[in-house]
Structures are given as structure tokens and as C-alpha cells.
Ligand SMILES: [Fe+2]
């Protein structure tokens with residue numbers, strides 16, 4: 001995808017499309033956009049806003065740096081396939097966005113923030129690999145017997161580390177909260193819609209075959225989080241299966257970028 005952005009002829013629209021497909025690129029772009037916009041006291045959760053704030057040249061350099069900084073699979077101790085991680089993140093983003101569109105309060109939701117939170121929700125897994133790879137490896141081994149989040153210690157869970165990364169990147173507070181609580185939205189005093197959407201989308205993505213790790217147990221569904229969305233289980237099934245075809249389309253687009 002970085003190669004596509006290196007194309008001097010790339011349009012602004014294509015650059016936005018590329019950034020929207022990759023958690024690593026999106027995280028970096030929002031980080032830089034938010035560090036700039038902090039001076040004007042407003043946070044950026046949309047790629048379109050980030051692009052208009054930074055401009056095409058800056059977006060291209062931010063993304064190429066992010067791909068240089070993030071090592072390839074062979075150079076790190078990441079004990080799962082990055083390809084599967086990417087597909088899982090993308091599935092959660094697509095399903096999150098579809099859930100938001102089904103909700104009665106759709107018009108009050110920032111769907112760009114919903115998509116971004118879905119794409120970035122498991123960022124902590126990658127971050128944890130660079131500081132405590134042995135803990136991630138242990139969870140990967142155990143996650144065929146119990147859900148990944150239940151194999152982790154509270155001190156070093158990927159959701160907590162993801163929340164710290166989001167804070168360091170100065171991402172909008174609701175995106176940071178959604179990342180931090182995506183496995184237990186109802187633990188919060190104030191049950192947030194964004195964390196509930198991402199949580200339900202994460203469970204749905206696992207059920208329709210987009211788990212990060214092969215044979216990974218499905219994470220338990222937080223019933224309060226699901227009921228606060230006001231959608232039916234049947235609607236969720238339809239959303240999840242239609243996400244399958246959308247992701248296949250995206251995959252073929254990505255093949256063209258390679
Ligand atoms: Fe997770």
C-alpha cells in the first residue's frame with residue numbers, strides 16, 4: 001500500500017482510500033493530524049478531515065514512514081500472521097460502520113470515528129509484541145481453549161496497551177475509550193456507544209471467520225453492550241454476512257495496490 005502512495009500520479013481520493021484500509025497508516029495519519037489540530041482545540045477522527053488538514057504530500061510521507069517503522073513479519077516476534085490481523089481489523093471496521101448505520105441514533109453518530117475505532121481496536125496487540133512478545137505468544141497458544149482477552153493479565157492486556165497507544169497518539173477520547181474497552185464496554189460507568197459497537201463488531205467478525213488467530217475462541221458477547229445498540233440479532237447476522245462480500249471486494253482492490 002505504501003508503494004501505491006509513492007505513485008506521483010496518485011489522486012487525493014486514492015490516497016484516502018489507501019489510508020482507510022490500513023490500521024498502521026490510519027493510526028499514524030490521525031496521530032499527526034491530532035497533534036496539529038490540538039493547537040485549535042478540536043480533535044480529528046476522520047481520514048477526510050486529516051487529509052484536508054495535512055495535504056496529500058504530508059499524508060504520503062506519514063504513511064511511508066509508518067511502513068518503514070513497522071517491521072515486517074519476519075523481523076519481529078509477532079506470533080500471528082499480520083495478514084490475518086489486517087483482515088480482522090478491516091472486518092471489524094466494516095461491520096462497525098454497518099452496525100452504526102442500522103442504529104436509530106445513526107444521525108448523531110460520527111461514522112468516520114466508528115470506522116477508525118474498528119480499524120484500530122486491536123492496535124495494542126502489535127504494540128504489546130514490541131514490549132512483551134512472550135505474553136502475546138502465551139495468549140496465542142492458549143486462545144484455542146479460551147478467549148484471547150481472558151488469557152491476558154490485567155496489567156498487560158492488549159486493550160489497555162491499545163488505550164495507552166491511542167492516548168500517546170492524541171486520538172479523540174471516544175476512539176481511545178472504544179479501543180480500551182472493546183472487550184468489556186459495560187465495565188465503564190457510562191456505557192459508550194462507540195465501544196459497544198466495536199465490541200459487537202469484534203465478536204461478529206470472529207463468528208463469520210475473521211479471527212486474527214486460527215482456531216481462536218470467540219470472545220464473550222457483553223449483553224448490555226449489545227442491547228444498548230437497539231438492533232436485532234438477525235440484523236447483526238445480515239450485517240456480518242454482507243461484510244464478507246465487501247471485504248472480498250476490498251481484498252481485490254488491495255491486490256491492485258501491491
Ligand atoms: Fe481485541
Ligand SMILES: [Fe+2]
Pocket residue numbers: 088092121122202
Ligand atoms: Fe479484535
